[in-house]
Amino acid sequence: GAGVSQSPSNKVTEKGKDVELRCDPISGHTALYWYRQSLGQGLEFLIYFQGNSAPDKSGLPSDRFSAERTGGSVSTLTIQRTQQEDSAVYLCASSKVSGGTYTDTQYFGPGTRLTVL
Amino acid sequence: AQTVTQSQPEMSVQEAETVTLSCTYDTSESDYYLFWYKQPPSRQMILVIRQEAYKQQNATENRFSVNFQKAAKSFSLKISDSQLGDAAMYFCAYLAGANNLFFGTGTRLTVIP
Numbered sequence: 001g002a003g004v005s006q007s008p009s010n011k012v013t014e015k016g017k018d019v020e021l022r023c024d025p026i027s028g029h030t031a032l033y034w035y036r037q038s039l040g041q042g043l044e045f046l047i048y049f050q051g052n053s054a055p056d057k058s059g060l061p062s063d064r065f066s067a068e069r070t071g072g073s074v075s076t077l078t079i080q081r082t083q084q085e086d087s088a089v090y091l092c093a094s095s096k097v098s099g100g101t102y103t104d105t106q107y108f109g110p111g112t113r114l115t116v117l
Numbered sequence: 118a119q120t121v122t123q124s125q126p127e128m129s130v131q132e133a134e135t136v137t138l139s140c141t142y143d144t145s146e147s148d149y150y151l152f153w154y155k156q157p158p159s160r161q162m163i164l165v166i167r168q169e170a171y172k173q174q175n176a177t178e179n180r181f182s183v184n185f186q187k188a189a190k191s192f193s194l195k196i197s198d199s200q201l202g203d204a205a206m207y208f209c210a211y212l213a214g215a216n217n218l219f220f221g222t223g224t225r226l227t228v229i230p
């Protein structure tokens with residue numbers, strides 16, 4: 001596609017429920033990233049994919065958070081047993097290549113605003 | 118550890134005037150990348166400009182330019198001829214080695230007609 005797309009745009013859920021957030025990267029981009037933006041704060045790195053593998057999961061805040069990527073394209077971020085502190089905007093980004101001696105620019109999607117009641 | 122500091126939570130500029138947003142960073146790396154992203158109310162993070170640390174020449178994109186001072190670890194963004202559409206949150210970001218961007222806390226820019 002022309003840009004990174006994310007769905008849903010907004011998600012309201014009840015505490016304790018599971019949610020799935022979807023990211024569709026730019027076609028041909030092998031690297032994919034998830035970030036979290038809490039109210040009034042900057043962006044916090046969650047996880048990075050190169051192809052279908054996730055060499056860096058260091059930013060996932062707890063074991064309630066998981067992510068997968070299939071076919072080197074779409075990625076899903078799953079939050080189990082949601083808590084109110086999970087409320088934030090979840091942003092996805094993709095880039096052509098990453099690591100080594102060259103790093104391409106990351107292009108962001110519009111984000112999913114998650115509200116946990 | 119890499120840190121990015123934006124010391125100006127809010128800035129304002131008169132339409133058609135020039136404004137400079139500040140950013141400093143801390144790193145022990147010699148090769149890295151610096152970025153300015155713009156985030157309007159739509160939430161979309163939009164790349165404004167990119168600078169490779171090995172390049173001495175300051176990056177420029179139309180009305181946007183940077184003042185990159187590697188020794189001082191400073192990376193400021195200058196917006197010339199400010200337009201109403203420039204109003205947004207601006208984030209400075211750093212990347213080196215690791216694949217994730219480190220972001221500052223942002224500067225909210227208001228453009229006054």
